Amino acid sequence: MERLALVLSFFFFLFLSKFSFFLSPPFKIDINECSNSTWNNCDSNATCANTPGSFYCTCKSGFFGTGTSCTDYNECLNQGTGNNCNIYATCTNTPGSFYCTCNSGFNGTGVTCTEYNECIGQNGGNNCANGTSTCTNTPGSFTCACNSGFSGNGVTCTDYNECLGQGSDNNCANGTSTCTNTVGSFTCACNSGFNGTGVTCTGNIIISRLCLWDVLFEDNLSLLSCRCG
Numbered sequence: 186m187e188r189l190a191l192v193l194s195f196f197f198f199l200f201l202s203k204f205s206f207f208l209s210p211p212f213k214i215d216i217n218e219c220s221n222s223t224w225n226n227c228d229s230n231a232t233c234a235n236t237p238g239s240f241y242c243t244c245k246s247g248f249f250g251t252g253t254s255c256t257d258y259n260e261c262l263n264q265g266t267g268n269n270c271n272i273y274a275t276c277t278n279t280p281g282s283f284y285c286t287c288n289s290g291f292n293g294t295g296v297t298c299t300e301y302n303e304c305i306g307q308n309g310g311n312n313c314a315n316g317t318s319t320c321t322n323t324p325g326s327f328t329c330a331c332n333s334g335f336s337g338n339g340v341t342c343t344d345y346n347e348c349l350g351q352g353s354d355n356n357c358a359n360g361t362s363t364c365t366n367t368v369g370s371f372t373c374a375c376n377s378g379f380n381g382t383g384v385t386c387t388g389n390i391i392i393s394r395l396c397l398w399d400v401l402f403e404d405n406l407s408l409l410s411c412r413c414g
C-alpha cells in the first residue's frame with residue numbers, strides 16, 4: 186500500500202511539473218517574457234507575444250523573417266507588398282516602410298503626381314526669353330524656342346537682321362527696293378522712282394530718246410533707274 190502511494194505521488198508530481206502553467210498560483214506563475222527585452226530573443230523589429238509558459242515573436246509590418254531575426258522589405262524593389270508610388274515619382278526605401286516623391290516637373294503626394302504647365306507660370310514658371318520666345322509644355326518639363334525673326338536658344342533671343350542678305354531672309358524686290366531691319370522683322374520700301382509694296386516695285390519710267398541712247402549703248406542696267414524725262 187505504501188508503495189502504491191509512492192507511485193501515485195510520483196505521477197502527481199510529474200503532472201504538476203509538466204502542466205502547472207495551466208493552473209493559477211500558488212502552483213506556478215507564468216513569466217511574461219515580453220515585459221523585458223532581456224527575457225526574450227525577439228528582434229528589435231519584431232512584436233513579442235506572451236503565452237502561458239512561453240512567448241513568440243512576429244516581425245513587424247514592413248519586415249520579414251523568423252521573428253528572432255527580421256529584415257526590412259525594400260518595397261522599392263517590389264519586395265513584399267511592393268509600393269504604390271506614381272510612375273512619375275521616385276521611391277525611397279526606409280526601415281519598415283518607404284516613401285514616394287514626385288519627380289521634378291510634377292506636383293503631388295508621390296502616390297499621385299500631376300504634371301504642371303510651366304508655360305502658364307505655375308511653380309516658378311519658365312525661363313524662356315520674355316516676349317521673344319515661345320514656351321511649349323512637355324510632360325515633366327518645357328521647352329523654349331525663339332520666335333520668328335529672332336535667333337538664340339530660346340532662353341536668350343536676339344533680333345535677326347534679315348537685311349544682311351542671308352539666304353532668302355527677306356523678300357524685298359531685288360535692286361528696286363531697300364530692306365530695313367526692325368526688331369523681330371524687317372520692312373521693304375521701293376527705291377525712289379519706283380512704286381509698290383517694296384516686295385514688288387514698278388518703275389515709273391519715261392524713256393526719252395536720250396535715255397534710250399543711254400540704256401542701249403552705255404549701261405543696260407540703267408534702265409531700272411532711268412528716269413529721264
Ligand SMILES: [Ca+2]
Binds near residue numbers: 259279280281282283
Ligand atoms: Ca522598407
Ligand SMILES: [Ca+2]
Binds near residue numbers: 290300324327
Ligand atoms: Ca510641364
Ligand SMILES: [Ca+2]
Binds near residue numbers: 344345367368371
Ligand atoms: Ca529683324
